[in-house]
Amino acid sequence: MDFRFSTEEEAFRTEVQEFLKSELKPGWDDRFDTESELGAMEQGDFAKQFNKKLAERGWIALPWPKEYGGLGATVMQQVVFNEAMAYTGAPTGFNMGVAWVGPSLMIYGTDEQKREFLPKITNLEHIWCTLYSEPASGSDLAALQTRAVRDGDEWVINGQKIWTSGAHRSNWGWLAARTDPNAPKHKGISMFLVPMDSPGIEIRPLVNMAGQHGFNEVFFEDVRIPANYLVGQENQGWYQLAVALDFERSSIAGSARGRRVWERLVEFAKNDGQFVGAKPQIRHRLVETGIEIDIAKYLSYRVASLQQAGKIPNYEATIAKLYSSELGQRLARTGIEMLGIYGQLHPKSKHAQLKGSMERYYQLSVAETIAGGTSEVMRGVAAIRGLGLPRG
Structure with missing residues (x-):
């Protein structure tokens, strides 16, 4: 390209x-x-x-x-x-509605659903969360057990979700639920639009090791939603879920954030950390990570070029996500090693270097190789979709 x-x-x-x-x-x-x-x-x-x-x-x-x-x-x-x-x-x-819900609705939604929901995503009337992960399924999203059972003109939902980003700030949820418990696990899932103020929904906060309340547990007890809140065909939700994740995994944001962190480290090595910047191993690491950031950027550009051509970026998006997220950890380790004990200080500490940004970046880089699919899962997906290897 x-x-x-x-x-x-x-x-x-x-x-x-x-x-x-x-x-x-x-x-x-x-x-x-x-x-x-x-x-x-x-x-x-x-x-x-x-x-x-x-x-x-x-x-x-x-x-x-x-x-x-x-x-x-x-x-x-x-x-x-x-x-x-x-x-x-x-x-x-x-923008979770933009990244995940909107693309799926445009492909699989009814005309009525598109008219009702898409404009309210872009004017921020609807703030969305994605209800995917469950406590017992780990990274295997297809093993989810939250059930949706048809009851006349409604669906009745029971189950639990975990690690739901922004559920406490969302008024709508994009839910993956099992509608056919007897089907193979990839073929019995359906996707639903769920009002988060529905009776029977309980949201409990999860605070991460960086002290942030971004994640939540979400419980469903006999939650009823209209039948027309099913998106696409019943029991075909896994394919919609995969499309949404592929759009998520373009990963251009990861390389751009990494570029900003890297530039701060280079500036530190030039000025405040002249002694640090003179060390060959630090100089080499900065050069290597700078090259890697460019690689991550161009992998993301490749995904975007496929999207622009009207194609779904399948394993290409997976590779971009895998490389970008693991690069974030390598960059974080480089930064912490450069700054020494001062790099481990909280942003509120008067002794923190670079305003404590490396301490935050280091902790959050761990989550990047888990959220949206672990590195192990990404490698498996790339092997199956990209190399044509059989499932392990």
Whole structure:
């Protein structure tokens, strides 16, 4: 592919960067974690107001058709936008509906569902969470046991989900539930649209080791939803789930965030850490991680080019996610080793280097190789889809 961006795309990049300069004043991020999407979701009213301004510009879902609140932009314009947002750490953690629900609805939803739900994703009336993982299934999403049983004009849902990002801030959920317990595990799953204020739903917080409340447990006890909240064909939800995850795994944000962290480390080595920057092993590590960040970026560009061509990025998206998330851990280790004990200090410590960003980045990098599919699962998917190897 041609890695050069068009004149229009570069002009759009400039427009986005100017917008960010005007909205995110120097020091805006001192109060927040900007190293992860979880941190962005915890920025409260500031993030909500920022995202409303994006919605007013039609930037929440750029490639979507205009009738659904988008601008009909190209996939590469979306890449330009996502890179700029992730590089600055802008609070865009309200976009799960854009990343997962919207693409699936456009492919599998009824015309009524598209009219009802898509515009409310882009105007932020609906904030979405994804209800996938369960305590007993681990990384094997297809082993989920939450049940949805048809009862007349309704579906009745019972079960439990875990590690649900942003459930406490969402008013709608994108649910994977088992509708045929006798079918093979990949063939008895269906996808549903669930109002999160439905009677019978209980949300319990999970606080991670970085002190953030981004995750939750969600319990369903005889939760009833209308029959027309089923999306696509009954028992075919696994394929919709896979499509949604492939859209999630383009991973351009990971390389852009990594670029920002890497640049801070290089600047530290040049200035505050002159003694550190003179060490050959540190110099070599910085060069190597800089190269790896470029590789991660171009893997993501490859995914975007497939999307722009109207193709579903199957194993390519998996590879991009795997490489980007593991690179984050390598970069985090490099940073912690460079800064020594000062790199391990909390952002609130007066002795913390780089405002404590490495301590946060190091902890959060662990989650990146788990969320959205563990590295082990990603390797398995790439082996099956990319190399054509049999399931193990």
